[in-house]
Structure formats: C-alpha cells, structure tokens
Amino acid sequence: MSNEAISAKPENGRGFDEVANLAHNDGWAVVSRLEEKRSVGSGRHYVVMIASILLASCVAEEQPPDPNASAAKAPTEIIIRNATGAPVEYGIMPTYTENETKKVLGAGSIDRHETDIALDISFESGGKRLLYQLDPGKAYAFRMDLHDNLALYFGTHTREDAPDLAPFVPTPKSIVEKMLVLSDIDENDLLIDLGCGDGRIVIEAARRYGARGIGVDIDPQLIDKAIRLAKAAGVARLVEFRVQDATKTELSSATVVSLYLTPRANELIRPRLEQQLKPGSRVVTHDYPILTWKAAREESVQDGGRGRIHRLYLYHR
Numbered sequence: 001m002s003n004e005a006i007s008a009k010p011e012n013g014r015g016f017d018e019v020a021n022l023a024h025n026d027g028w029a030v031v032s033r034l035e036e037k038r039s040v041g042s043g044r045h046y047v048v049m050i051a052s053i054l055l056a057s058c059v060a061e062e063q064p065p066d067p068n069a070s071a072a073k074a075p076t077e078i079i080i081r082n083a084t085g086a087p088v089e090y091g092i093m094p095t096y097t098e099n100e101t102k103k104v105l106g107a108g109s110i111d112r113h114e115t116d117i118a119l120d121i122s123f124e125s126g127g128k129r130l131l132y133q134l135d136p137g138k139a140y141a142f143r144m145d146l147h148d149n150l151a152l153y154f155g156t157h158t159r160e161d162a163p164d165l166a167p168f169v170p171t172p173k174s175i176v177e178k179m180l181v182l183s184d185i186d187e188n189d190l191l192i193d194l195g196c197g198d199g200r201i202v203i204e205a206a207r208r209y210g211a212r213g214i215g216v217d218i219d220p221q222l223i224d225k226a227i228r229l230a231k232a233a234g235v236a237r238l239v240e241f242r243v244q245d246a247t248k249t250e251l252s253s254a255t256v257v258s259l260y261l262t263p264r265a266n267e268l269i270r271p272r273l274e275q276q277l278k279p280g281s282r283v284v285t286h287d288y289p290i291l292t293w294k295a296a297r298e299e300s301v302q303d304g305g306r307g308r309i310h311r312l313y314l315y316h317r
C-alpha cells in the first residue's frame with residue numbers, strides 16, 4: 001500500500017483489513033459500465049488533482065509557459081504483487097476497452113504492466129467478481145483480508161528481491177507505549193523493529209526507557225523520516241535505522257523484537273527468530289500473532305480509550 005493511501009488514515013489506526021476497506025470504500029466510482037467498478041485510491045486525489053489543474057491554469061495566465069521546458073513524462077508502469085501464499089488469477093485490460101487478458105500470478109511474484117493509461121483489473125473474491133481501476137506509476141498487492149478473502153491493496157514497494165511484508169500502517173502512540181510496557185523494556189535492552197515504518201517504536205523505546213534500538217524498513221523515505229525524528233527526539237546516539245529487507249536482518253544481538261506485520265509475514269520471519277534469538281529475549285507483536293508459538297501474555301487494548309481494539313502478543317524465547 002502506498003504511503004499516500006495510508007496517510008489518508010487517521011493516527012488512531014486501523015488493522016490492515018480496514019485499510020483495504022478504506023481504499024475500497026473511498027474508491028472513486030468510475031463512469032461505469034459496471035456498478036461495482038472502483039478506483040483503488042482516494043476520491044480526495046481527484047479533488048486535489050482538479051484543484052491543481054485550476055491552480056496551474058491561474059498561474060499559467062501570469063507566467064507564459066517556457067518553450068524550452070520539456071513536457072512532464074507520464075508514468076508508464078503498473079506493478080502488481082501477489083503477497084498471498086497461492087497463485088492468483090486475474091483479468092486486466094485498458095480502461096474503456098473489452099480486450100481482457102487473463103493472467104495467473106504466482107505466489108510472491110510481481111507482474112509489471114507497461115502502460116501510460118489506467119488499467120481495469122478483475123478477480124474473484126468471496127464468490128463475487130471484483131473490478132478496480134489501477135493507475136500508472138502505482139504499485140498494488142494482492143493480500144488475503146481478515147476474512148480470508150482475496151483483496152487488492154496498495155503495494156509497499158516494487159523490489160523483486162524482497163517480499164512485501166505489510167503496508168505502512170503506523171502503530172498508534174498509545175499502543176506503542178503498551179507494547180514497550182508489555183515487553184518490559186529497559187536501558188539494558190536492544191530492540192529491533194522489523195518493518196519499522198517511521199521508527200516510532202524504536203525512538204520511543206530509546207526516549208522513555210533508554211533502550212538501544214535498530215529499525216529496519218524497505219522504504220527509504222520512511223527510514224529518512226525515522227532518522228530525522230530520532231535526531232529531533234535527541235536519541236540518535238542510541239538508535240540506528242537501515243533500509244533493508246527485514247527477512248534478511250541479523251537478529252542475534254536483539255533482546256526484544258517488535259513486529260507489526262501480516263500473519264504470513266510473521267510466518268516468513270519465524271524461523272529466523274527461532275534460530276537467532278538468544279534465550280531470554282522477547283518478541284512483541286501487534287494485531288497478528290505468531291501462529292505456531294504460545295504467547296506468554298495477550299492483551300486487548302483500546303487505542304487511547306477510543307478507536308478500535310488492538311491485540312498485543314508477548315512471546316519469550
């Protein structure tokens with residue numbers, strides 16, 4: 001899921017499932033041959049786009065266009081990843097055409113569609129055929145939702161050498177605090193957050209408890225943001241942020257690992273936790289358990305007394 005879609009989300013957060021619904025429900029109903037056809041994106045984008053066009057035309061009246069300026073290049077690719085554990089069948093065609101091409105996308109694979117116009121995608125989910133419109137320049141990912149139905153989300157990244165472990169959905173600040181209390185963190189700990197987003201768990205662990213921390217994320221923009229926030233919080237000497245595939249992170253130095261990833265991603269990471277973590281280390285997860293492990297503690301927490309219920313799981317190695 002792109003950061004754009006997530007940034008439309010309020011801080012109090014939603015599970016990944018609800019983020020998908022946000023994308024779907026906010027979808028812009030296309031002038032429709034088919035009623036359920038939607039754009040996987042926020043209607044807000046179109047309002048912003050129209051506002052930008054109006055603004056640009058006002059500016060253009062005052063400043064004649066530079067004849068030497070080259071025309072902006074339209075994005076020319078749509079990327080679709082299959083982040084489920086099974087092949088996905090879908091149909092795809094240029095918008096306003098009927099020439100659908102059938103595709104089968106293997107588990108973990110990526111399809112790249114060369115196009116500078118929107119494409120319509122359709123697939124079966126929960127006994128229904130769903131149709132969406134995709135925009136060039138964007139990445140999308142098939143995932144299973146909380147009801148185990150196939151759903152289309154914004155993609156997190158376009159690298160072929162790394163899995164898409166979860167979209168960027170920040171843990172609300174009050175839930176970060178609960179995770180740190182649950183893991184009983186202190187200044188003797190080294191916390192690793194796999195898929196650290198803007199670094200909030202690592203930064204808060206350093207700021208409030210003096211813990212050292214390493215945050216790893218695949219998205220360089222989020223890592224830049226985390227580094228800036230750590231400096232602003234005065235904890236830069238305690239923390240390190242890396243652009244890295246979290247399935248390759250060396251974990252043996254950690255005493256605490258935090259995860260806010262999909263259940264499938266937790267399963268991908270579990271063997272490394274089992275092989276590399278020292279006895280006595282703790283793993284704390286948000287919303288999704290590590291399926292084959294027995295939790296030492298489980299908590300249901302309401303975000304700051306409002307918002308939805310978040311599930312937290314603590315494991316001891």
Ligand SMILES: C[S@@+](CC[C@H](N)C(=O)[O-])C[C@H]1O[C@@H](n2cnc3c(N)ncnc32)[C@H](O)[C@@H]1O
Nearest residue numbers: 165166169170171195196197217218245246260
């Ligand atoms: C749900 S967010 C969690 C962010 C943060 N841990 C928090 O709780 O606020 C998941 C993060 O995983 C990152 N991610 C997805 N695939 C990844 C991969 N292969 N390696 C590292 N990070 C990845 C995303 O960019 C996103 O920032």
